[in-house]
Amino acid sequence: MGKKENIKEMINILAIALRHKIGGIVNKDQIYSSRYAKDAQILIREAEKISLSLNLNDYDKSTIRIELKKKLKIELEKKDFLDYKKFDYMDDEIEIVLKDLGLS
Amino acid sequence: MYIMKSKFIHTISKGSRFNQIYIPKKLEHSFEVGDIVEVKIIEKKVRLFYSKSIKHLTPFKENIIKRIFAEINQFKEIKQIFVIGSFLTKNEDYNDLDILVVLRDEKINEKLVEKRIYEHLVQSLQLKYHLIIIKESILNNLIKKCPLTRSMLYNFVSNNNFELTDEMVIDKNHTKFLLMMPEDTLKVKVASRVLYDSIRRLITIQRFLDKKDSIPSEIDKDTKKILGETLYNYTMNNEEIDDKIRNMLRAIIKIKLETINKKLDMS
Numbered sequence: 001m002g003k004k005e006n007i008k009e010m011i012n013i014l015a016i017a018l019r020h021k022i023g024g025i026v027n028k029d030q031i032y033s034s035r036y037a038k039d040a041q042i043l044i045r046e047a048e049k050i051s052l053s054l055n056l057n058d059y060d061k062s063t064i065r066i067e068l069k070k071k072l073k074i075e076l077e078k079k080d081f082l083d084y085k086k087f088d089y090m091d092d093e094i095e096i097v098l099k100d101l102g103l104s
Numbered sequence: 105m106y107i108m109k110s111k112f113i114h115t116i117s118k119g120s121r122f123n124q125i126y127i128p129k130k131l132e133h134s135f136e137v138g139d140i141v142e143v144k145i146i147e148k149k150v151r152l153f154y155s156k157s158i159k160h161l162t163p164f165k166e167n168i169i170k171r172i173f174a175e176i177n178q179f180k181e182i183k184q185i186f187v188i189g190s191f192l193t194k195n196e197d198y199n200d201l202d203i204l205v206v207l208r209d210e211k212i213n214e215k216l217v218e219k220r221i222y223e224h225l226v227q228s229l230q231l232k233y234h235l236i237i238i239k240e241s242i243l244n245n246l247i248k249k250c251p252l253t254r255s256m257l258y259n260f261v262s263n264n265n266f267e268l269t270d271e272m273v274i275d276k277n278h279t280k281f282l283l284m285m286p287e288d289t290l291k292v293k294v295a296s297r298v299l300y301d302s303i304r305r306l307i308t309i310q311r312f313l314d315k316k317d318s319i320p321s322e323i324d325k326d327t328k329k330i331l332g333e334t335l336y337n338y339t340m341n342n343e344e345i346d347d348k349i350r351n352m353l354r355a356i357i358k359i360k361l362e363t364i365n366k367k368l369d370m371s
Contacts, residue, residue: 016288027281039285042298079284081277 003054010050011064015071017043018093019079026083044097051101061103068094110134113146150174155260155268157319158192165191168201168229173263175228176205181217183208183240186260193259193320200234204256209241249275251312252282252305258319272315274371282309283364286357297342299353303327306360313367330356 001009021040056064069090076086098104114125125143127135135141150170154160161169169187176185182205189202205221207214218237225233238246246253248271257268286302307326308318316322328336335349345353 013292016292020284020288023281023284042294043288043292046292046294079280081280 003060006050006054007056007060007064008067010047010054011067011071013043013047013050014068014097015075017041017047018068018072018090018097019075022076022086022089022093023079023082025089026085044100048101051103056103061098064103065094065098068098148174148177150177150263153262153265155258155266157259158261161192161261168231169261171229172201172203172225175225176203176221177263178224179217179221181207181210181212184262184264184266186257186262186266188256188260189234192261200232202234202236204236204238204260206243207237207239209239212239214239249273249278250282251279251308251318254312255308255318255320255323258317272312274313274368276368276371279309279313279364279368283361286361289357290354290361293350295342296339296345296349296353299345299350299357300327300331300336300339300342302357303330303353303360306357306364310360310364310367313364313371 017040020043021037024037024040054060072090072094073087076082076090079086095104110131112128112131114128116123116125150173152166152169152173172187173185176182184206186204186206187201188204189200190198191201203225205218207217214237218235221237222233222235225231225235243253247257247269254268254272257266260266282305285298286306289299289302304323304327307323307330311318311323311326331339331353335353338345339353
Protein backbone atom coordinates (compact mmCIF):
# COMPACT_ATOMS: atom_id res chain seq x y z
CA MET A 1 0.00 0.00 0.00
CA GLY A 2 1.18 3.52 -0.76
CA LYS A 3 1.23 6.39 1.71
CA LYS A 4 -2.14 7.72 0.52
CA GLU A 5 -3.83 4.36 0.97
CA ASN A 6 -2.25 3.89 4.36
CA ILE A 7 -3.52 7.29 5.52
CA LYS A 8 -6.98 6.41 4.23
CA GLU A 9 -6.90 3.10 6.11
CA MET A 10 -5.76 4.86 9.27
CA ILE A 11 -8.59 7.40 9.04
CA ASN A 12 -11.11 4.58 8.56
CA ILE A 13 -9.90 2.79 11.68
CA LEU A 14 -9.82 5.99 13.73
CA ALA A 15 -13.35 6.89 12.66
CA ILE A 16 -14.60 3.46 13.75
CA ALA A 17 -12.65 3.70 17.00
CA LEU A 18 -14.14 7.09 17.82
CA ARG A 19 -17.63 5.85 16.95
CA HIS A 20 -17.12 3.15 19.60
CA LYS A 21 -15.82 5.62 22.15
CA ILE A 22 -18.61 8.13 21.56
CA GLY A 23 -21.16 5.29 21.52
CA GLY A 24 -19.97 4.35 24.99
CA ILE A 25 -20.25 7.94 26.19
CA VAL A 26 -23.79 8.60 24.94
CA ASN A 27 -25.18 5.21 25.86
CA LYS A 28 -27.17 5.62 29.04
CA ASP A 29 -26.13 2.20 30.27
CA GLN A 30 -22.90 3.46 31.72
CA ILE A 31 -21.53 0.01 32.41
CA TYR A 32 -20.50 0.00 28.78
CA SER A 33 -18.56 3.24 28.76
CA SER A 34 -15.44 1.48 29.92
CA ARG A 35 -16.06 -1.60 27.78
CA TYR A 36 -16.46 0.53 24.65
CA ALA A 37 -13.59 2.75 25.57
CA LYS A 38 -11.58 -0.49 25.63
CA ASP A 39 -12.87 -1.50 22.19
CA ALA A 40 -12.00 1.96 20.92
CA GLN A 41 -8.53 1.69 22.42
CA ILE A 42 -7.91 -1.61 20.62
CA LEU A 43 -8.73 0.07 17.30
CA ILE A 44 -6.73 3.22 18.09
CA ARG A 45 -3.67 1.04 18.68
CA GLU A 46 -4.22 -0.53 15.24
CA ALA A 47 -4.33 2.95 13.71
CA GLU A 48 -1.21 3.87 15.65
CA LYS A 49 0.70 0.99 14.06
CA ILE A 50 -0.03 2.47 10.63
CA SER A 51 0.75 5.99 11.81
CA LEU A 52 4.16 4.92 13.12
CA SER A 53 5.04 3.32 9.80
CA LEU A 54 4.45 6.60 7.95
CA ASN A 55 6.46 9.76 7.79
CA LEU A 56 3.64 12.27 8.20
CA ASN A 57 4.20 15.95 7.48
CA ASP A 58 2.06 18.91 8.57
CA TYR A 59 0.02 18.77 5.39
CA ASP A 60 -0.77 15.07 6.00
CA LYS A 61 -1.75 15.83 9.60
CA SER A 62 -4.09 18.59 8.53
CA THR A 63 -5.65 16.30 5.87
CA ILE A 64 -6.13 13.55 8.48
CA ARG A 65 -7.98 15.97 10.80
CA ILE A 66 -10.36 17.14 8.04
CA GLU A 67 -11.00 13.68 6.58
CA LEU A 68 -11.41 12.08 10.01
CA LYS A 69 -14.16 14.55 10.87
CA LYS A 70 -16.01 13.77 7.62
CA LYS A 71 -15.61 10.04 8.02
CA LEU A 72 -16.61 10.04 11.71
CA LYS A 73 -19.77 11.98 10.91
CA ILE A 74 -20.72 9.33 8.34
CA GLU A 75 -19.92 6.54 10.81
CA LEU A 76 -22.11 8.12 13.49
CA GLU A 77 -24.96 8.80 11.07
CA LYS A 78 -25.02 5.13 10.04
CA LYS A 79 -25.61 4.04 13.64
CA ASP A 80 -29.10 5.40 14.19
CA PHE A 81 -29.45 3.51 17.48
CA LEU A 82 -26.93 5.83 19.12
CA ASP A 83 -28.28 8.90 20.87
CA TYR A 84 -28.33 12.10 18.78
CA LYS A 85 -25.96 13.74 21.28
CA LYS A 86 -23.20 11.71 19.64
CA PHE A 87 -22.40 14.56 17.25
CA ASP A 88 -21.63 16.92 20.16
CA TYR A 89 -18.59 14.84 21.11
CA MET A 90 -16.95 14.71 17.69
CA ASP A 91 -14.55 17.65 17.92
CA ASP A 92 -13.33 16.91 21.43
CA GLU A 93 -12.74 13.22 20.76
CA ILE A 94 -10.92 13.93 17.48
CA GLU A 95 -8.68 16.33 19.33
CA ILE A 96 -7.93 13.77 22.05
CA VAL A 97 -7.10 10.94 19.66
CA LEU A 98 -4.91 13.08 17.38
CA LYS A 99 -3.01 14.35 20.39
CA ASP A 100 -2.63 10.77 21.65
CA LEU A 101 -1.13 9.72 18.33
CA GLY A 102 1.08 12.79 18.06
CA LEU A 103 -0.83 14.04 15.04
CA SER A 104 -2.22 17.31 16.39
CA MET B 105 -9.82 7.52 84.88
CA TYR B 106 -10.40 3.90 85.86
CA ILE B 107 -13.89 4.03 84.40
CA MET B 108 -12.63 5.34 81.07
CA LYS B 109 -10.03 2.54 80.70
CA SER B 110 -12.50 -0.32 81.33
CA LYS B 111 -13.25 -1.78 77.96
CA PHE B 112 -13.43 -5.10 76.14
CA ILE B 113 -14.01 -6.30 72.60
CA HIS B 114 -16.58 -9.01 71.99
CA THR B 115 -18.67 -10.52 69.23
CA ILE B 116 -22.43 -10.15 69.38
CA SER B 117 -24.04 -13.56 69.82
CA LYS B 118 -27.48 -14.83 69.00
CA GLY B 119 -29.91 -14.96 71.91
CA SER B 120 -33.29 -16.70 72.04
CA ARG B 121 -35.17 -13.37 72.25
CA PHE B 122 -32.48 -10.72 71.85
CA ASN B 123 -28.97 -10.77 70.46
CA GLN B 124 -26.43 -10.22 73.24
CA ILE B 125 -22.92 -9.32 74.37
CA TYR B 126 -21.62 -11.06 77.50
CA ILE B 127 -19.37 -9.26 79.98
CA PRO B 128 -16.16 -11.29 80.46
CA LYS B 129 -15.88 -12.95 83.88
CA LYS B 130 -12.62 -11.15 84.73
CA LEU B 131 -14.30 -7.76 84.21
CA GLU B 132 -17.46 -8.41 86.19
CA HIS B 133 -16.39 -5.95 88.89
CA SER B 134 -15.67 -3.24 86.36
CA PHE B 135 -18.97 -3.61 84.51
CA GLU B 136 -21.67 -3.86 87.11
CA VAL B 137 -25.42 -3.97 86.92
CA GLY B 138 -26.66 -0.40 86.67
CA ASP B 139 -23.52 1.01 85.03
CA ILE B 140 -24.09 2.95 81.84
CA VAL B 141 -22.04 1.81 78.82
CA GLU B 142 -21.71 2.81 75.20
CA VAL B 143 -21.68 0.09 72.50
CA LYS B 144 -20.34 0.75 69.03
CA ILE B 145 -19.40 -1.36 66.04
CA ILE B 146 -15.69 -1.56 65.29
CA GLU B 147 -15.84 -4.18 62.56
CA LYS B 148 -18.93 -5.17 60.65
CA LYS B 149 -19.39 -8.88 60.04
CA VAL B 150 -19.15 -9.66 56.33
CA ARG B 151 -21.36 -12.40 54.98
CA LEU B 152 -20.74 -13.89 51.56
CA PHE B 153 -23.60 -14.69 49.22
CA TYR B 154 -22.80 -17.07 46.36
CA SER B 155 -24.46 -17.50 42.99
CA LYS B 156 -25.94 -20.97 42.56
CA SER B 157 -23.17 -21.81 40.10
CA ILE B 158 -20.36 -21.26 42.63
CA LYS B 159 -20.15 -24.15 45.05
CA HIS B 160 -17.27 -22.99 47.22
CA LEU B 161 -14.04 -21.02 47.24
CA THR B 162 -10.80 -21.68 49.08
CA PRO B 163 -10.48 -19.97 52.51
CA PHE B 164 -7.71 -17.83 50.96
CA LYS B 165 -10.03 -16.46 48.26
CA GLU B 166 -12.89 -16.04 50.74
CA ASN B 167 -10.68 -14.01 53.03
CA ILE B 168 -9.59 -11.72 50.22
CA ILE B 169 -13.21 -11.16 49.20
CA LYS B 170 -14.28 -10.48 52.79
CA ARG B 171 -11.53 -7.92 53.19
CA ILE B 172 -12.48 -6.25 49.91
CA PHE B 173 -16.13 -6.07 50.97
CA ALA B 174 -15.19 -4.68 54.38
CA GLU B 175 -13.07 -1.97 52.75
CA ILE B 176 -15.64 -0.97 50.10
CA ASN B 177 -18.52 -1.09 52.58
CA GLN B 178 -17.10 1.96 54.30
CA PHE B 179 -18.43 4.11 51.45
CA LYS B 180 -21.95 5.26 52.20
CA GLU B 181 -22.89 5.45 48.51
CA ILE B 182 -22.65 1.66 48.11
CA LYS B 183 -25.74 -0.50 47.72
CA GLN B 184 -24.15 -3.86 46.90
CA ILE B 185 -20.79 -5.34 45.91
CA PHE B 186 -20.02 -8.28 43.62
CA VAL B 187 -16.80 -10.08 42.90
CA ILE B 188 -17.09 -11.59 39.43
CA GLY B 189 -14.84 -13.02 36.70
CA SER B 190 -11.95 -15.43 36.53
CA PHE B 191 -10.91 -15.02 40.19
CA LEU B 192 -13.94 -17.13 41.10
CA THR B 193 -13.65 -19.79 38.46
CA LYS B 194 -9.95 -20.29 37.82
CA ASN B 195 -7.50 -21.89 40.20
CA GLU B 196 -4.35 -20.09 39.19
CA ASP B 197 -4.24 -18.05 35.98
CA TYR B 198 -6.92 -15.52 36.95
CA ASN B 199 -6.52 -11.94 35.78
CA ASP B 200 -7.32 -8.80 37.76
CA LEU B 201 -9.93 -8.97 40.48
CA ASP B 202 -13.19 -7.91 38.82
CA ILE B 203 -15.42 -5.99 41.19
CA LEU B 204 -18.86 -4.69 40.35
CA VAL B 205 -19.97 -1.94 42.72
CA VAL B 206 -23.63 -1.01 42.72
CA LEU B 207 -24.39 2.53 43.84
CA ARG B 208 -27.59 3.80 45.41
CA ASP B 209 -29.87 5.72 43.05
CA GLU B 210 -28.84 9.12 44.33
CA LYS B 211 -27.18 12.11 42.75
CA ILE B 212 -23.60 10.92 42.99
CA ASN B 213 -20.46 11.79 41.08
CA GLU B 214 -19.74 8.25 39.95
CA LYS B 215 -16.30 8.96 38.53
CA LEU B 216 -15.23 10.46 41.83
CA VAL B 217 -16.63 7.55 43.86
CA GLU B 218 -14.90 5.11 41.52
CA LYS B 219 -11.58 6.90 41.96
CA ARG B 220 -11.95 7.01 45.75
CA ILE B 221 -12.85 3.32 46.04
CA TYR B 222 -10.07 2.28 43.68
CA GLU B 223 -7.41 4.28 45.51
CA HIS B 224 -8.67 3.06 48.88
CA LEU B 225 -8.55 -0.58 47.74
CA VAL B 226 -5.10 -0.32 46.23
CA GLN B 227 -3.82 1.34 49.38
CA SER B 228 -5.36 -1.12 51.84
CA LEU B 229 -4.97 -4.39 49.91
CA GLN B 230 -2.26 -4.21 47.29
CA LEU B 231 -3.91 -6.19 44.50
CA LYS B 232 -4.82 -5.54 40.87
CA TYR B 233 -8.45 -4.54 40.49
CA HIS B 234 -10.84 -3.93 37.65
CA LEU B 235 -13.65 -1.83 39.05
CA ILE B 236 -17.05 -1.43 37.40
CA ILE B 237 -19.34 1.13 38.96
CA ILE B 238 -23.05 1.20 38.16
CA LYS B 239 -26.22 2.65 39.64
CA GLU B 240 -28.82 0.24 40.98
CA SER B 241 -31.62 1.20 38.55
CA ILE B 242 -29.34 0.88 35.53
CA LEU B 243 -28.14 -2.55 36.61
CA ASN B 244 -31.73 -3.69 37.23
CA ASN B 245 -32.59 -2.63 33.70
CA LEU B 246 -29.48 -4.19 32.15
CA ILE B 247 -29.93 -7.62 33.71
CA LYS B 248 -33.19 -7.95 31.78
CA LYS B 249 -31.95 -6.84 28.38
CA CYS B 250 -28.20 -7.34 28.22
CA PRO B 251 -26.72 -10.77 27.45
CA LEU B 252 -23.22 -9.67 28.45
CA THR B 253 -24.34 -8.35 31.84
CA ARG B 254 -26.28 -11.55 32.49
CA SER B 255 -23.25 -13.61 31.60
CA MET B 256 -21.04 -11.44 33.80
CA LEU B 257 -23.35 -11.99 36.77
CA TYR B 258 -23.84 -15.70 36.28
CA ASN B 259 -20.93 -16.43 38.62
CA PHE B 260 -20.59 -14.09 41.58
CA VAL B 261 -19.91 -13.66 45.26
CA SER B 262 -21.72 -10.72 46.82
CA ASN B 263 -22.17 -9.05 50.19
CA ASN B 264 -25.95 -9.32 49.78
CA ASN B 265 -28.45 -11.71 48.36
CA PHE B 266 -28.93 -11.53 44.59
CA GLU B 267 -30.63 -13.62 41.94
CA LEU B 268 -30.68 -13.07 38.19
CA THR B 269 -34.23 -12.45 37.07
CA ASP B 270 -35.76 -14.90 34.56
CA GLU B 271 -37.31 -11.93 32.76
CA MET B 272 -35.46 -11.32 29.49
CA VAL B 273 -36.34 -8.40 27.25
CA ILE B 274 -35.01 -8.02 23.73
CA ASP B 275 -33.89 -4.43 23.23
CA LYS B 276 -32.96 -4.03 19.57
CA ASN B 277 -30.97 -0.83 20.00
CA HIS B 278 -29.00 -2.22 22.88
CA THR B 279 -28.27 -5.45 21.01
CA LYS B 280 -27.19 -3.53 17.89
CA PHE B 281 -24.88 -1.54 20.13
CA LEU B 282 -23.29 -4.79 21.32
CA LEU B 283 -22.87 -5.99 17.74
CA MET B 284 -20.78 -2.98 16.68
CA MET B 285 -17.39 -4.48 17.54
CA PRO B 286 -17.93 -7.89 15.88
CA GLU B 287 -19.20 -6.06 12.77
CA ASP B 288 -16.10 -3.88 12.70
CA THR B 289 -13.73 -6.83 12.92
CA LEU B 290 -14.92 -7.70 9.39
CA LYS B 291 -13.49 -4.40 8.15
CA VAL B 292 -10.51 -3.72 10.40
CA LYS B 293 -7.51 -5.99 10.84
CA VAL B 294 -7.47 -6.68 14.58
CA ALA B 295 -5.50 -8.98 16.87
CA SER B 296 -6.67 -12.59 17.12
CA ARG B 297 -7.88 -12.11 20.71
CA VAL B 298 -10.33 -9.45 19.49
CA LEU B 299 -11.75 -11.95 17.00
CA TYR B 300 -12.02 -14.54 19.79
CA ASP B 301 -13.82 -12.02 22.03
CA SER B 302 -16.17 -11.10 19.18
CA ILE B 303 -17.11 -14.73 18.56
CA ARG B 304 -17.76 -15.26 22.28
CA ARG B 305 -19.85 -12.09 22.37
CA LEU B 306 -21.92 -13.29 19.40
CA ILE B 307 -22.49 -16.70 20.97
CA THR B 308 -23.65 -14.99 24.18
CA ILE B 309 -26.04 -12.74 22.26
CA GLN B 310 -27.41 -15.61 20.21
CA ARG B 311 -28.06 -17.69 23.33
CA PHE B 312 -29.89 -14.74 24.86
CA LEU B 313 -32.09 -14.35 21.78
CA ASP B 314 -32.84 -18.07 22.03
CA LYS B 315 -33.89 -17.46 25.66
CA LYS B 316 -31.03 -19.56 26.97
CA ASP B 317 -29.07 -18.71 30.11
CA SER B 318 -25.77 -16.90 29.62
CA ILE B 319 -23.67 -19.59 31.29
CA PRO B 320 -19.97 -18.75 30.79
CA SER B 321 -18.90 -22.42 30.79
CA GLU B 322 -21.51 -23.22 28.10
CA ILE B 323 -20.37 -20.22 26.06
CA ASP B 324 -16.81 -21.52 26.35
CA LYS B 325 -17.93 -24.95 25.21
CA ASP B 326 -19.76 -23.48 22.19
CA THR B 327 -16.73 -21.35 21.29
CA LYS B 328 -14.44 -24.38 21.46
CA LYS B 329 -16.85 -26.38 19.33
CA ILE B 330 -16.86 -23.72 16.62
CA LEU B 331 -13.13 -22.95 16.64
CA GLY B 332 -11.70 -26.33 17.56
CA GLU B 333 -9.32 -26.80 20.49
CA THR B 334 -6.17 -25.53 18.75
CA LEU B 335 -7.61 -22.36 17.26
CA TYR B 336 -9.52 -21.69 20.49
CA ASN B 337 -6.27 -21.69 22.48
CA TYR B 338 -4.42 -19.84 19.78
CA THR B 339 -6.85 -16.92 19.57
CA MET B 340 -7.52 -16.82 23.30
CA ASN B 341 -3.79 -16.32 23.84
CA ASN B 342 -3.72 -13.62 21.16
CA GLU B 343 -1.22 -15.44 18.94
CA GLU B 344 -0.37 -14.11 15.48
CA ILE B 345 -2.66 -15.47 12.76
CA ASP B 346 -2.27 -15.49 8.98
CA ASP B 347 -4.83 -14.18 6.49
CA LYS B 348 -6.25 -17.65 5.83
CA ILE B 349 -7.18 -18.12 9.50
CA ARG B 350 -8.34 -14.51 9.77
CA ASN B 351 -10.72 -15.03 6.86
CA MET B 352 -12.00 -18.22 8.42
CA LEU B 353 -12.72 -16.43 11.71
CA ARG B 354 -14.34 -13.55 9.85
CA ALA B 355 -16.57 -16.04 8.01
CA ILE B 356 -17.73 -17.43 11.37
CA ILE B 357 -18.45 -13.91 12.62
CA LYS B 358 -20.33 -13.05 9.44
CA ILE B 359 -22.58 -16.10 9.69
CA LYS B 360 -23.27 -15.43 13.37
CA LEU B 361 -24.09 -11.79 12.63
CA GLU B 362 -26.54 -12.82 9.89
CA THR B 363 -28.27 -15.29 12.21
CA ILE B 364 -28.52 -12.73 15.01
CA ASN B 365 -29.79 -9.97 12.74
CA LYS B 366 -32.47 -12.32 11.37
CA LYS B 367 -33.54 -13.15 14.90
CA LEU B 368 -33.61 -9.47 15.78
CA ASP B 369 -35.76 -8.66 12.74
CA MET B 370 -38.22 -11.36 13.74
CA SER B 371 -38.47 -10.24 17.36
